[in-house]
Amino acid sequence: MKFSNLKYKPQATLSTEEMLQISQEINLAFTPIFSVEIATPACQHPLSSKEMLQISDTISLDFAPRASNNTQQLVLLPVDPDHLYAYWNLGDDPSGSTQKIDHGHPLTLRIYSEPDNLTDTLKKKPYFDIAVEGAQAQKNIVLPQHTYQTTYSATLVNRYQNISQVPLASSNITHVPPGKVMPHPTKASLTGVKSMPQPIIVSLGTSFYKNNSASGQGINQ
């Protein structure tokens, strides 16, 4: 049955606009979709949000990552065909060399390279030296051109002492691919030595909200 067939005679008259407005107001307030129950979480937490936040903040403040002082290490990381990244920490060396370094004695980072297709293990590995400073530091290293995947390793020694002495630290072995970096490289940052980061404590009052996309990742290709 059509509505117009009904013998319903309203007493008041309303304009089309008024009827539309009333209809939309009723929709807004009473549309059934909003009456759907929103489920409560299945698991009720034994701690309140506030308690959890307090614990989180306390831990973040008291246990923020700090540069280690007790582990001697030299780590190489591959970046691209033209670059390696090195960081080191000479820690508390019982020989006292770390103390000398802290008072300004410069260091040499010796980088050994060997193409992965080279099988002659008896041949001495070629190397190049880079002057560096700091008992805890990191550096981007520009590599010579290479057409094969190449294996790199490194040692760190005092610059003005006999190079045959035992190194202060030896690195892991890492592999760098052949080829060229794609166009428009951003190499501005790839020089210079940086100090190891200081302890990082984000201000608890700082808002880290920002308008962002779903993944935080745009079209980056």
Added chain:
Amino acid sequence: MKTGFLSIILHAHLPYVRHPEHESFFEENWLFEAITECYIPLIGVLDRLQQDQVDYRLTLSLSPTLIAMLRDELLKTRYLKYLHKLLELAEKETIRTQDQPEFQKLAQYYLGFFQNTLDTYQHEYNCDLLTAFKKHHTAGTLELITCAATHGFLPLLNVSETAVRNQINIGVNTFSAHLGFSPTGFWLPECAYYPGVETLLAEAGIHYFFVDTHGIMDATETPRNGVHAPLDCGNGVFAFGRDPESSRQVWSAQEGYPGDFDYREYYRDIGFDLDFDYIAPYILDGEIRINTGIKYYRVTGKDLPKALYNPQAALAKAQQHAQDFINKRQQQIDTLSATMDRLPIIIAPYDAELFGHWWFEGPHWLESVLRLASEQTNNVQTLSCSDYLKQQTSHQTATPSASTWGDQGYYSYWINESNDWIYPFLHKAEADMEKLATDLQGLTISPLQTRALNQAARSILLAQASDWPFIMKAGTTIEYATKRITDHLARFNYLHDCIRKNRINERYLTALEIMDNIFPDLDFRDYNPKKHHD
């Protein structure tokens, strides 16, 4: 007759963003926006294709963090609240625009879109989207694969083989626990490959993975078929290479489909366009303007005033672009088939979140591509990589070259002046965790200590996500990314200290377990490197 294959792979991933320590938390919207604009529309595509009995194959990579979030009760509840608020705003918009019929039509369109989203999510799939995806996997049309546990950037974690092994194995185990079967394919986070990772993938039962174009082209042997056939890495694990042409058509900022003038403009949202007092209840804390998801304009064109969005015209354009995509694949396959010793396979991987979120019409384009490919009149057949490997049994053996699909093609986006400071900390935490697990080998460990050790491992995994250095470099939510990585490292340091001193505060531990509740089946003993070698 079909003379070549097209394999479309969508990689769905979001970092683990879940904050029960706050009543509401803005970054959780990343998930809610993706559910609304990407995952539910994608399920709609799959449902319609099934209903129409379209013969297609599609691959979807679900990252373990996304899997965990989609199953999380707290996030499900918060998503429903988010959606109800969005419905309220859309309803309000139909009233506000009553004197602007063109805008009102769009407001009604959004109201219908959000109502359909709620209906699909709550009533059709009972708030469980994984079951929806699995339905299509069971039907044989959707291949589901997974990724590393927290999307760790594996080449820069490879200072420790144990770190990489755990990222892979915990990822695979999480997928299996939620989906009920083991994945055969694996999405390397950021397509970041280094020679040797295939050994760990084989250990985890993985048969294939993906690399970018130059990963194949710069392999140890010149690839006979370019990127249009996989390489056997020498251990029975296969590397498929991204096809540059099909990628460019979708990804390119200049020539890519999503930039078409008829498509919806992502950057014009009523959260920024409307009067502050009106929009205040729907923005962040009533103070900071954010995207709401309601957008009235189309891309229009460079330096032109934005024109109103027309959904019908946009969908028609998506259909045209789908036809163009298939035509170009046909031409490509014709050319390739003439020179190859086998049927070529075109690998077309994309971030799933491109479809629907960035490119609103993307799901419709995808549906049209899959429908067109299924027609008998063309020579393209969609196929999954595992089906391809069943059909084609002999392959060239070579090791791919280190590579990623990111800017510059290697690792520099994830290690540069904006984010390099994280690696000494990540490596140290990993080393401390491994030493802890090694030192405790053979000792009796109490249930409380076991809980603390497992939680320490969770903290490390969450700190290792590739999303944090990515965001630091992209410059989007740097403070949040920095806080997340330092918080997880601090939580690890705290737990490490408690365990070493045997002074575990159960209340604190419980709080950390609630806040970082991912990977419930994780076993800290897997961080003992000797366990693998014994």
